[in-house]
Amino acid sequence: MEAAAAALGLGPEELSAIRLSLLVASVGTLATLPFAIAIALALARGRFPGKTLLDGLVHLPLVMPPVVTGYLLLLAFGRRGPLGHALEACCGLVFSFRWTGAALAAGIMGFPLMVRAIRLSLEAVDRRLEDAAATLGAGRLGVLFAVTLPLALPGLLAGLVLAFAKALGEFGATITFVSNIPGETRTLPAAIYTLTQTPGGDAAALKLVGVAIALSLAALIASEMLARRIATRIAG
Amino acid sequence: MLDVAITRRFGDFQLDAAFEVPVGVTAVLGRSGAGKSTLVASVAGLTRPDQGRVALGGETLFDAARRIDLPPRKRRIGVVFQDSRLFPHFSVRTNLLFGRRRRKEAVAPAFEEVVDTLGIGALLDRRPRSLSGGERQRVAIGRALLSGPRALLFDEPLAALDAERKAEILPFLETLVREIALPVLYVTHALEEARRLAERLVVLDGGRVIAAGPVEEAVAAAGLASAGDRLLDAATIEAVVVERDEAYGLTGLAIGQHVVWVPGLIGERGDAARLRFLARDVALALDPPQRSSVRNVLPGVIRGVKRGTGPYASITVDIGGAVLRAEVTRRALDELGLAPGKMVYALVKSVAVSRA
Numbered sequence A: 001m002e003a004a005a006a007a008l009g010l011g012p013e014e015l016s017a018i019r020l021s022l023l024v025a026s027v028g029t030l031a032t033l034p035f036a037i038a039i040a041l042a043l044a045r046g047r048f049p050g051k052t053l054l055d056g057l058v059h060l061p062l063v064m065p066p067v068v069t070g071y072l073l074l075l076a077f078g079r080r081g082p083l084g085h086a087l088e089a090c091c092g093l094v095f096s097f098r099w100t101g102a103a104l105a106a107g108i109m110g111f112p113l114m115v116r117a118i119r120l121s122l123e124a125v126d127r128r129l130e131d132a133a134a135t136l137g138a139g140r141l142g143v144l145f146a147v148t149l150p151l152a153l154p155g156l157l158a159g160l161v162l163a164f165a166k167a168l169g170e171f172g173a174t175i176t177f178v179s180n181i182p183g184e185t186r187t188l189p190a191a192i193y194t195l196t197q198t199p200g201g202d203a204a205a206l207k208l209v210g211v212a213i214a215l216s217l218a219a220l221i222a223s224e225m226l227a228r229r230i231a232t233r234i235a236g
Numbered sequence B: 001m002l003d004v005a006i007t008r009r010f011g012d013f014q015l016d017a018a019f020e021v022p023v024g025v026t027a028v029l030g031r032s033g034a035g036k037s038t039l040v041a042s043v044a045g046l047t048r049p050d051q052g053r054v055a056l057g058g059e060t061l062f063d064a065a066r067r068i069d070l071p072p073r074k075r076r077i078g079v080v081f082q083d084s085r086l087f088p089h090f091s092v093r094t095n096l097l098f099g100r101r102r103r104k105e106a107v108a109p110a111f112e113e114v115v116d117t118l119g120i121g122a123l124l125d126r127r128p129r130s131l132s133g134g135e136r137q138r139v140a141i142g143r144a145l146l147s148g149p150r151a152l153l154f155d156e157p158l159a160a161l162d163a164e165r166k167a168e169i170l171p172f173l174e175t176l177v178r179e180i181a182l183p184v185l186y187v188t189h190a191l192e193e194a195r196r197l198a199e200r201l202v203v204l205d206g207g208r209v210i211a212a213g214p215v216e217e218a219v220a221a222a223g224l225a226s227a228g229d230r231l232l233d234a235a236t237i238e239a240v241v242v243e244r245d246e247a248y249g250l251t252g253l254a255i256g257q258h259v260v261w262v263p264g265l266i267g268e269r270g271d272a273a274r275l276r277f278l279a280r281d282v283a284l285a286l287d288p289p290q291r292s293s294v295r296n297v298l299p300g301v302i303r304g305v306k307r308g309t310g311p312y313a314s315i316t317v318d319i320g321g322a323v324l325r326a327e328v329t330r331r332a333l334d335e336l337g338l339a340p341g342k343m344v345y346a347l348v349k350s351v352a353v354s355r356a
Helices: A001-010 A013-045 A051-062 A066-079 A082-091 A099-123 A127-135 A140-151 A153-167 A172-178 A188-196 A200-234 B036-042 B092-102 B109-119 B134-148 B161-177 B189-199 B215-221 B331-334
Strands: B001-010 B013-021 B023-031 B051-056 B059-063 B077-080 B151-155 B183-188 B202-204 B208-214 B236-245 B249-256 B258-263 B272-278 B282-285 B296-307 B312-318 B323-329 B343-348
Touching: A001 B092, A013 A051, A013 A066, A013 A099, A013 A153, A013 A200, A051 A066, A051 A082, A051 A099, A051 B059, A051 B249, A066 A082, A066 A099, A066 A172, A082 B051, A099 A153, A099 A172, A127 A200, A127 B077, A140 A153, A140 A200, A153 A200, A188 A200, A200 B077, A200 B312, B001 B023, B001 B272, B013 B036, B013 B249, B023 B189, B036 B272, B059 B343, B092 B109, B092 B134, B109 B134, B109 B161, B134 B161, B161 B189, B183 B189, B189 B215, B208 B215, B208 B282, B249 B272, B258 B296, B272 B323, B296 B331, B312 B331, B323 B331, B323 B343
Parallel strands: B013 B208, B023 B183, B023 B202, B077 B151, B151 B183
Antiparallel strands: B001 B013, B001 B051, B051 B059, B202 B208, B236 B249, B236 B272, B249 B258, B282 B343, B296 B312, B296 B343, B312 B323
């Protein structure tokens, strides 16, 4: 990677921003995936009071200014925040001004997109197949893992990639929540922003812009190919 | 022995069925809308009846009064659905083993034996999508058998297949149901299938059991067409005994404001009875007939007209409080100008009315 980076004329700082971005986006989306599946299941299948409210809450990060999301995260997950304090006490998990915080912000911002895609694919799963599985002895979890989720896999994947792409580009909430610390929280967008604010940084910024575009495109193409393979596997 | 006694209501329709399924094949015969699907779903545990009880070999699977409702997976009733419902993301082999892997304790026939009996050995590594309709149903039957069921439920397994595929799969079914010593409930709308596969027959119409017993006895009791393989078009109507003519041996029953005369002395005044009017026994006239032997002349309004592909048309007549069905020729339909909204007189010979 260093050699390729050198060929592209990327310095160690830019390289670290790229690495960090990939790490933050991957961890952020993968860690929120189970929650997204649970909430998508509740929204697609559940009948309970407050469903509309939950639907609205899930979509909030999509419509609120990212700065607001970031500030709320700071209040809740900062070292003195109730959740941040509890998580540090119980699991030694610290978010504020760490890359983990950037991952949390990225995951939260991609969350609505992920839930939406997964929910749609869950709603498209044929319930009659689930009934058939139940008559064959599968319990609720058995039906979920053997039938529902495999059949919803293309949508699951689409949600994952959408959220990943969104996480790669996340800027406002991240910088508000965990600032812009080189090597810790300076992701690709933050690095580009920093370079544009630095005299003579334009050329380097442009290179990173190219990298950002390439990464997003690669993610989309990869998901498209995977989705197609899964679709043919499911259809047989 | 599978014991079923359930009621389930939706809107105007009420399913109210009670019967027993001993070891061997019991067919449930009914037209579409007779309540067959609800019955299947209730026994399998996929829908909850309003009232009643379902028991299998002494174990209660459902009891509304005692609030017992076992989930499908605990009922151990193998279901073969009309649309086969194979899992598209699994191979035939994985489909077949789906139930077996989840019920290791259950006694199920040997895999090879089932595969051989159903002739699906060559399909094991294929995907459901690439199978024909008949092959899919055979795999679905195998899958249900291998799940170690204590009873089998067939929900119109041949209804979606063409005549050729039906002929291909019926021999397999015949062999199979003769070999397995389980209560088998075979739901169908085709009398021919029931005759071929079942020892006992339950005839369901309008949500009720109108006949049950050994196949031919039930066929006769339900007044089914002797030659045709379908249930005759008929209307079942609730009536109340209002008059008894002991001299002539007739009973007058009120339907709305009309009185229908039925042969035989039925119950006492005020008793409820259900009457069955076969559509082919109901004639329509534009004027009330003078000096006719037909005792029952019921004025009404045509609700709907359905032209069949053959020479017949089916007409529904609202006689105030109840709906009769009449089967007439398309020629009569056109010559009399019968259409929805038209006033007509429904003529029913007393001897043609039976109690349901």
